[in-house]
Every structure is written in C-alpha cells, then in structure tokens.
Amino acid sequence: MGPSGVGKSTFINNYLGRDAARVTHDYSTCTRTVTAFPDSIPDDWLPSPKKRLVLVDTPGFFGGDGSDLDALQRISNWLRPKNIGDGYDRPERHLTGIIYLHDMTQKRMVRETQMSFDLFQKICGPDSCPKTFLVKTQWPRPPDAQSLIRSIDLDNTFFKQMTEAGARSLDLRDDVTERDVVKSVFEKDVANSIILHLQRELREGKTIPATDAGKELRRCLMELLMYSDPSSQREQVAVIKKTIKQLSADPSMRSRIKTWVRQRF
Numbered sequence: 001m002g003p004s005g006v007g008k009s010t011f012i013n014n015y016l017g018r019d020a021a022r023v024t025h026d027y028s029t030c031t032r033t034v035t036a037f038p039d040s041i042p043d044d045w046l047p048s049p050k051k052r053l054v055l056v057d058t059p060g061f062f063g064g065d066g067s068d069l070d071a072l073q074r075i076s077n078w079l080r081p082k083n084i085g086d087g088y089d090r091p092e093r094h095l096t097g098i099i100y101l102h103d104m105t106q107k108r109m110v111r112e113t114q115m116s117f118d119l120f121q122k123i124c125g126p127d128s129c130p131k132t133f134l135v136k137t138q139w140p141r142p143p144d145a146q147s148l149i150r151s152i153d154l155d156n157t158f159f160k161q162m163t164e165a166g167a168r169s170l171d172l173r174d175d176v177t178e179r180d181v182v183k184s185v186f187e188k189d190v191a192n193s194i195i196l197h198l199q200r201e202l203r204e205g206k207t208i209p210a211t212d213a214g215k216e217l218r219r220c221l222m223e224l225l226m227y228s229d230p231s232s233q234r235e236q237v238a239v240i241k242k243t244i245k246q247l248s249a250d251p252s253m254r255s256r257i258k259t260w261v262r263q264r265f
Helices: 008-016 068-079 111-124 126-131 145-156 160-164 178-186 197-203 212-226 234-246 251-264
Strands: 035-039 053-057 098-103 132-137 168-171
Touching: 008 035, 008 053, 008 098, 008 178, 053 178, 068 111, 068 197, 068 212, 068 234, 098 111, 098 178, 111 197, 111 212, 126 132, 126 197, 132 160, 132 178, 145 160, 145 168, 168 178, 197 212, 212 234
Parallel strands: 098 132, 132 168
Antiparallel strands: 035 053
C-alpha cells in the first residue's frame, strides 16, 4: 500500500522479475483495482506453513482523479468479498503482512502523503503494526546526506507511532531488494495471519462511511476542499464535494457538512 505514484506496481514487478503489474510514469493514479499476483515460495524460504505467496497491488489515495471512495470500496470488497449468490462461500482474506511504501524523493511531507498515511493507519489498525513494514523507496543513487537525514527524521516522527507499536522501518536501497523486503515479511511468524481493523468493522456490519477509514477519508477530503481554489479547480472541487456527500453516513452529519460546504463555497 501507499500513496498514488509511490511505486507499488514497480515494487511487485521488481520482485517478480517481469512486467506483471501495469506501471505509469506520470502523476495520475495507475492502479485502479485490487490485483493479486500469485507466485511460488522461493526454495530458500522453505519450509513454510504457507503454500504460496501472493502479492496484492492496491490503488492509492489522493491522486487527484477523484477515485478515493472507489479505491476504499475496492480494498474493502477484496478484504471481505460479498456473497454474490452463486453458491460459493467467499471468506474474508487473512494477510501475512503489510508493506507500505514511502517516496524518498519527497523533500518535505506534502499534505496528500500525510493524509494517505493517516488513512492507511485507519484501514490497518494498531493490532496490525507488528506485521507492518514501512519501506522507504526511490532513493537517489548513491544516497545523499539529505536523504539519509530525512530517513532518520521519518523514523523519529512520521513512522514513530507505528514503529513503537511493532512496525518495522526498512530502506529499499543499496543491496536491499524487493525480495529482501518480502522475505522479511515471511520471517515475521507467517503461521499467524492478521485481520485488518477495517475488516473487523465490516464484519460488525458497518457501512464504509461508518468505518474509521471512511470517517478519515471524509476528514481528509474536507481538508482538501478547504485548501482548494474553486475558481481554478472547479471540476476537482465538484468531485470532492460529491464524495464528501457520499461519505456522510447519517442525516445529522450530512446536514452539518452541507452547511459547512455552503458557507465555504
């Protein structure tokens, strides 16, 4: 997981050694669906209680195309598939580990990156931290002094809450490869899978707007709306307002948000 354009699909391709996941090189969101890429477990990782390895590519958030609610819905549907009436029971997915990618070319923490990370934490929940890997990617070659300083700063601020709860921070650079990162996941007690916080909420019967992730997405979009320029970003503002309305889970909340939007715009 990670923000739009951080290199999730590239990570998967580099691990597999082939162009399996579609990659784009502009700022628009490339991955729009949740896609699983199965692979065999390397011989030197055996014996393993798992029969196969599956890497899952997920859409990012806040890529500017207005698909944030769709992305959250697709992730939810993949984690806890719905019964479509075809006679097949589709149990919720159990995960071995979570890899979150952070772009080291960012010289400062932009709003969308912070929002993406906040939403990621709401999706996963604190209980998932011991099996979460926060991977810093897209390093300059060779790493310069400023990048190394930013890396330390990330661990001491941005990632601190999760690492203190058991998450592990890794640098994808030098002789550390995607294979090494995935192997680190396998070394973290693969016999015991994890259920994400979002899955537990869906199991309780909550709708997407009523989940912590849905509420966080609404908060983030309201913040984006606050800093948007209606005159030059008319289409984007319209999409954000529409999504906020869809995320208004109850009539009282919908009324308050409608009043706020009317006063702001």
